[in-house]
Amino acid sequence: MAGFLDNFHWPEYECIDWGERRNAVASVVTGILFFTAVVYRRPEQLNHAFHTCGVFPTLAFFIIKMLYPMLxxxxxxxxxxxxxxMFGVLIASMWILFGAYVTQPL
Structure with a gap:
């Protein structure tokens, strides 16, 4: 993912240097896309078990990123x-999402 925007050329403006801000712009765009994907019009539509699909992978990423100070x-x-x-969270998230959307009666 590090070279995701290597072949994408930003518009050339003299007042803005996009070259060094590429990662920041990509982070902001993905944050906006994620925000628009998770907004619900009615809060009662959101099952609270769905939060585990986001919280536990974040904790697992922190676990993996904290490797450098260890023996x-x-x-x-x-x-x-x-x-x-991470694998357990993947299986659990599939279980939660299939249980919420696939097994529901029509």
Missing amino acids: RTGAWVWLFIGFVS
Whole structure:
């Protein structure tokens, strides 16, 4: 994902230098797209179990990103815990979302 916008050329303006702000602009655009995807018109439509699909992957990403201060053996165990939790969250999110949308009667 690091080279996602390498071949995309921003409009050339003399007053704005897009080259160094590429990642910031991509982060803002993805944040806006995520915000528009999760907005509900009625709060009662949102099942509270859906929050787990976002909270636990964030915690697992923090677990994986905190590798650098650990020793070698501890880092392998910590990385394993992070990836197992990511896989568990993936399975749990499929279970929650299929249970909410697929198994509902028409």
